[in-house]
Amino acid sequence: MRILVVDDDAIVIKSCTRILELEGYAVSTVAGADEALEMLRRDSFDLLLVDVKMPKRDGVFLMKEIRKDFPDVPIIVMSGYSTAETIADALRSGATQFIAKPFRPDELVKVVHQVLKNQVHTK
Numbered sequence: 001m002r003i004l005v006v007d008d009d010a011i012v013i014k015s016c017t018r019i020l021e022l023e024g025y026a027v028s029t030v031a032g033a034d035e036a037l038e039m040l041r042r043d044s045f046d047l048l049l050v051d052v053k054m055p056k057r058d059g060v061f062l063m064k065e066i067r068k069d070f071p072d073v074p075i076i077v078m079s080g081y082s083t084a085e086t087i088a089d090a091l092r093s094g095a096t097q098f099i100a101k102p103f104r105p106d107e108l109v110k111v112v113h114q115v116l117k118n119q120v121h122t123k
Contacts, residue, residue, distance in 0.1 A: 001116060002044070005029045006036040006062065007051040007078070012101070016049060019105045020112065033057035037065055045073060047116060050095075052079040052086060063093040074115045078103070 003025045005016045013029045020027045028043070030036050032054055048066065052059040063075055074097075077090040082100035090098055096118075099111050 001046045002026045002028065003047045003049060003112070004036065004039060004043075004045045005049045006031075006033070006054075006059070007049075008032060008054045009051070012051070012078075015105075016108065019108055023109055023112070025112075033059070033062035033065070036062055040066065040070060040073075046119070047112065048073055048075045049112075050075055050077055052077055052090060053081060060089055060093045063090070063095060067094040074119050076111055076115055 003020055005013055005027060007013050007016070008031050013031070017027045017029060028039060028045070030039055034057060036050070050059045050062055059077060063077070066073060066075065075095050076097045076099060077095040078099045078101050079086055079090070080101040082098070087098050097111055097115050099107065
């Protein structure tokens with residue numbers, strides 16, 4: 001299973017990579033929306049883990065773009081701004097699930113497993 005992590009925070013990238021690789025996932029990372037779209041056009045992924053607040057183009061923009069060309073790829077949105085409005089915007093824009101930052105490793109693993117399991121059942 002391949003996961004793409006999109007976040008401008010190097011610490012988040014590093015911790016998500018470590019946590020997910022320990023679970024046996026192949027993890028690729030990029031720091032922004034444009035790089036993510038480029039990567040998606042070159043490779044296929046089973047899951048995307050996307051930050052909401054990023055410089056230049058945010059996660060909401062990215063999800064809307066992803067949904068145009070890759071409507072079936074599940075997206076977990078992560079954000080330190082877990083207001084009702086942020087969560088609603090993320091879900092309206094195509095997020096499959098939302099996880100608030102900071103999260104514990106077990107929380108991330110649980111959400112990833114849940115989304116991938118649901119994806120298998122809907123195919």
